[in-house]
Amino acid sequence: MVMMPKPNEEVIAKRGYLVQRLRQIIRDPEAVIDEEAGLRAFECDGLSAYRQLPMIAVLPETKEEVAEVLKFCASEGVNVVPRGAGTSLSGGALPLADGVLLGLGKFNRILEVDYNNRCAVVQPGVTNLAITDAVKSDGFYYAPDPSSQIACTIGGNIAENSGGVHCLKYGLTTNNVLGVEMVTMDGEIIRLGGKHLDAEGYDLLGVITGSEGLLGVITEVTVRLLRSPQHVTAQLIGFPSSEQAGDCVGRIIAAGIIPAGMEMMDKYAIHAAEEFCHAGYPLDVEALLIVELDGPEVEIAHNNSLIEKIAGDCGASVIKQSQSEEERLTFWAGRKAAFPAVGRISPDYMCMDGTIPRSQLPLVLKRMNELSNKYGLRVANVFHAGDGNLHPLILFDANIPGELEKCEQFGADILKLCVEVGGVLTGEHGVGIEKRDLMGEMFSEDDLKQQQRLKCAFDPEGRLNPGKVFPVLHRCAELGKMHVHNGKLPFPDIPRF
Amino acid sequence: MTVFDISSPDQIKDALDWAISEKQSLSISGNGSKESLGRPMEVAAELRLANLSGVRMYEPAELVMKAAAGSSFNEINAVLHENDQQLAFCPPDLGPLLGQGAGLGTLGGVFCSNLSGSQRIKMGAARDHLLGVNGFTGRAQAFQTGSRVMKNVTGYDLCKLVAGSYGTLAVCSEFTFKVLPKPEKLRTVLIFGQEPNAAVITMRDAMSSVHEVAAAAYLPEQIAGRTNIDYVSNANRAVTAILIDGNGPSVDFRLNALRSMFDAQGELEELHSKRSSELWKFVSDVGAYVEDQRRLVWRVSLPPSDAADYIFRLRQQIEDLEYFMDWAGGLLWLSLPEGLEDAGQGIVRSQIRNGGHATLIRASSDIRSRVEVFQPVDVVKARISEKIREGFDPYRILNPARMYSIG
Numbered sequence: 085m086v087m088m089p090k091p092n093e094e095v096i097a098k099r100g101y102l103v104q105r106l107r108q109i110i111r112d113p114e115a116v117i118d119e120e121a122g123l124r125a126f127e128c129d130g131l132s133a134y135r136q137l138p139m140i141a142v143l144p145e146t147k148e149e150v151a152e153v154l155k156f157c158a159s160e161g162v163n164v165v166p167r168g169a170g171t172s173l174s175g176g177a178l179p180l181a182d183g184v185l186l187g188l189g190k191f192n193r194i195l196e197v198d199y200n201n202r203c204a205v206v207q208p209g210v211t212n213l214a215i216t217d218a219v220k221s222d223g224f225y226y227a228p229d230p231s232s233q234i235a236c237t238i239g240g241n242i243a244e245n246s247g248g249v250h251c252l253k254y255g256l257t258t259n260n261v262l263g264v265e266m267v268t269m270d271g272e273i274i275r276l277g278g279k280h281l282d283a284e285g286y287d288l289l290g291v292i293t294g295s296e297g298l299l300g301v302i303t304e305v306t307v308r309l310l311r312s313p314q315h316v317t318a319q320l321i322g323f324p325s326s327e328q329a330g331d332c333v334g335r336i337i338a339a340g341i342i343p344a345g346m347e348m349m350d351k352y353a354i355h356a357a358e359e360f361c362h363a364g365y366p367l368d369v370e371a372l373l374i375v376e377l378d379g380p381e382v383e384i385a386h387n388n389s390l391i392e393k394i395a396g397d398c399g400a401s402v403i404k405q406s407q408s409e410e411e412r413l414t415f416w417a418g419r420k421a422a423f424p425a426v427g428r429i430s431p432d433y434m435c436m437d438g439t440i441p442r443s444q445l446p447l448v449l450k451r452m453n454e455l456s457n458k459y460g461l462r463v464a465n466v467f468h469a470g471d472g473n474l475h476p477l478i479l480f481d482a483n484i485p486g487e488l489e490k491c492e493q494f495g496a497d498i499l500k501l502c503v504e505v506g507g508v509l510t511g512e513h514g515v516g517i518e519k520r521d522l523m524g525e526m527f528s529e530d531d532l533k534q535q536q537r538l539k540c541a542f543d544p545e546g547r548l549n550p551g552k553v554f555p556v557l558h559r560c561a562e563l564g565k566m567h568v569h570n571g572k573l574p575f576p577d578i579p580r581f
Numbered sequence: 582m583t584v585f586d587i588s589s590p591d592q593i594k595d596a597l598d599w600a601i602s603e604k605q606s607l608s609i610s611g612n613g614s615k616e617s618l619g620r621p622m623e624v625a626a627e628l629r630l631a632n633l634s635g636v637r638m639y640e641p642a643e644l645v646m647k648a649a650a651g652s653s654f655n656e657i658n659a660v661l662h663e664n665d666q667q668l669a670f671c672p673p674d675l676g677p678l679l680g681q682g683a684g685l686g687t688l689g690g691v692f693c694s695n696l697s698g699s700q701r702i703k704m705g706a707a708r709d710h711l712l713g714v715n716g717f718t719g720r721a722q723a724f725q726t727g728s729r730v731m732k733n734v735t736g737y738d739l740c741k742l743v744a745g746s747y748g749t750l751a752v753c754s755e756f757t758f759k760v761l762p763k764p765e766k767l768r769t770v771l772i773f774g775q776e777p778n779a780a781v782i783t784m785r786d787a788m789s790s791v792h793e794v795a796a797a798a799y800l801p802e803q804i805a806g807r808t809n810i811d812y813v814s815n816a817n818r819a820v821t822a823i824l825i826d827g828n829g830p831s832v833d834f835r836l837n838a839l840r841s842m843f844d845a846q847g848e849l850e851e852l853h854s855k856r857s858s859e860l861w862k863f864v865s866d867v868g869a870y871v872e873d874q875r876r877l878v879w880r881v882s883l884p885p886s887d888a889a890d891y892i893f894r895l896r897q898q899i900e901d902l903e904y905f906m907d908w909a910g911g912l913l914w915l916s917l918p919e920g921l922e923d924a925g926q927g928i929v930r931s932q933i934r935n936g937g938h939a940t941l942i943r944a945s946s947d948i949r950s951r952v953e954v955f956q957p958v959d960v961v962k963a964r965i966s967e968k969i970r971e972g973f974d975p976y977r978i979l980n981p982a983r984m985y986s987i988g
């Protein structure tokens with residue numbers, strides 16, 4: 085289990101005073117929550133194996149309230165954990181026993197849709213899907229589509245730099261956000277970007293995106309809107325082996341085709357999904373690709389015929405083209421339900437998230453299989469195949485003593501394997517607490533310190549979301565100097581966990 | 582002045598160690614093609630990276646390349662060309678605009694200035710294609726960020742910070758970046774004789790259509806006349822240009838669709854692949870302002886729908902203003918007569934009303950030492966930026982004062 089920083093008893097001791105002061109800052113008295121029943125709603129995010137009641141939860145409604153809360157917390161030495169919808173799969177919104185949980189759910193308005201500049205200005209608590217819903221009747225959409233899009237908020241998407249099945253062609257959150265309004269830990273409100281392109285000065289918007297709530301609290305977002313494609317179709321392509329499927333993915337891209345989405349499932353995931361929602365998946369294959377194309381009909385037809393030829397050359401045993409929008413959605417229904425489908429056949433599962441160079445897929449699958457045998461835990465695989473983003477689902481039973489720990493160890497081994505073959509610890513779910521202690525697998529101590537110096541520029545006291553992302557909490561003063569004398573570490577009392 | 586001619590990453594570290602111990606500052610450049618972009622600097626030595634070149638890794642099927650910072654675009658493009666691939670943000674070659682030769686640009690120069698060509702509106706900026714960076718901070722410490730895969734959210738995205746930092750944070754030795762298939766076919770629809778207002782609406786409609794427009798520009802008559810493409814230069818009218826690219830059948834279909842969409846807007850013409858490439862290179866490289874090197878050149882990014890009004894206001898205050906629009910109106914290239922007080926910065930910047938920024942791309946070194954070359958940022962952002970710099974380059978030895986006079 086991952087350890088969190090030791091709570092500060094002095095802060096906890098003044099909880100009553102903090103609640104009282106926060107109620108003076110926040111207009112709505114019910115928006116400062118200090119009762120256990122109310123706090124229970126915030127005790128975990130999507131990484132539900134970890135739970136912690138926050139000391140206090142605060143639900144502000146305006147950016148001024150956010151600024152006042154942060155300023156007050158900074159002056160009182162209180163840590164703050166920002167939270168959107170709490171769908172993080174890496175524990176990014178896990179509360180702290182000595183911290184204020186800052187919920188942004190009340191920031192739920194779409195402020196402006198500007199078709200002249202093809203963008204929308206929204207509050208951070210608006211869900212990802214709500215943006216598309218607001219503009220789809222006019223033929224537009226917001227491209228990043230994480231699988232939690234019905235619930236996850238755009239503020240959380242910025243924090244995690246969320247992806248989705250279409251990022252191969254349309255990019256991640258960072259490529260689709262034009263601007264934000266943000267409050268710093270000392271309560272200052274700044275705007276980064278806007279309806280124009282590129283930054284003046286340093287690209288702070290670029291580093292805020294994906295910073296996991298460690299640098300500031302987002303209070304407004306301007307996103308890029310795209311025109312919905314004219315036509316969309318999907319192909320199911322089944323293969324007798326994962327190697328052939330992986331080869332096919334590489335050859336499609338090498339042929340100059342960038343599909344809107346290209347997903348892969350292994351046999352275990354195919355069977356679970358098919359049983360769950362009858363998507364029409366072939367059951368006699370080892371690997372299945374869903375290849376989605378969008379654009380004018382002539383382009384799709386042209387590319388489809390190329391893909392069919394490539395798939396055939398790679399040994400595909402099944403090729404099925406969606407014949408209607410309904411059928412296309414059915415193809416996707418199975419993939420999108422893969423997680424709950426696997427959840428049905430196992431008491432618990434843990435979803436991992438690493439990215440690898442695609443060419444390493446056969447090796448990684450083989451090694452993962454060996455690990456599965458070693459740990460005695462089954463694993464089902466779904467991948468964003470186009471960009472090499474793996475989502476192994478490890479099946480376990482938390483009621484069996486020691487099995488969660490075994491599962492975590494298995495997951496850590498998978499992620500180390502991803503790094504070993506030239507990939508990364510996380511492609512879209514974030515580091516949070518889940519992968520925090522693995523950061524050293526990918527970065528040297530110096531690189532991690534360099535990243536933390538960025539944190540120091542925004543939040544020198546380390547009040548925002550401490551205990552997440554970085555395995556060692558360095559003091560900014562120490563990071564500034566960085567000299568080790570006579571082999572002795574400076575600041576021997578800094579928290580290392 | 583001492584010149585460090587760098588041909589290996591170790592030499593970067595040696596030069597930085599020297600600068601720190603001697604308390605001397607360095608200018609960082611590739612081939613020096615954008616040397617005059619930014620504030621003039623007084624430095625003790627120059628770090629030249631043009632000889633730190635070469636492709637380190639290229640996997641066409643994975644759409645990824647890693648190459649040394651001093652590699653020239655000619656070198657990179659030649660390798661990509663063999664596999665029908667390209668840098669999709671179409672890096673501009675600003676060498677000639679800045680009074681230098683063509684084809685000198687290096688990877689480091691383009692990524693560190695985050696300059697992108699006309700296709701930026703569809704394909705993203707240089708920063709969107711940058712996946713990983715290796716280099717040294719101003720502490721003379723090796724540093725690495727990002728990776729070689731497309732999807733990566735492990736730790737802070739320091740690649741974004743390096744892109745556009747003009748060598749003020751780190752000396753980069755290698756870049757890992759995304760490459761994309763070269764489109765099979767290009768077509769440009771030309772619409773003749775539009776006023777700026779109408780052109781902005783046309784470009785908006787093109788961008789809002791389902792036809793996946795790759796670039797959209799508006800060249801007033803005077804600018805159009807400077808291209809070497811007959812259809813454009815002989816038009817004797819303003820030209821609105823809309824680019825589409827992709828595979829053959831798709832491009833043909835979209836070309837016809839766009840032509841019928843804009844049929845009522847005036848006379849239309851189309852350019853095929855070769856001429857399209859030439860026209861968009863002329864637009865991206867700001868070819869229109871190469872000849873008269875005395876004039877001042879500004880680059881203004883603003884919401885596309887503001888473009889025509891902005892130009893209207895500027896023309897009321899600046900006689901002899903030349904301009905053209907790229908990025909469907911979101912990027913304006915202005916050419917102003919020399920001798921204007923403050924190089925026109927007061928007018929150019931104060932007329933940006935709904936967000937945006939202006940950069941003085943070409944001016945004498947005297948002017949660049951007096952006028953803010955980069956858009957001044959607000960006090961909080963300036964403070965955070967300085968602290969970021971403190972973290973990377975505490976001794977302020979890397980391109981000091983190239984971007985801002987503070988620090």
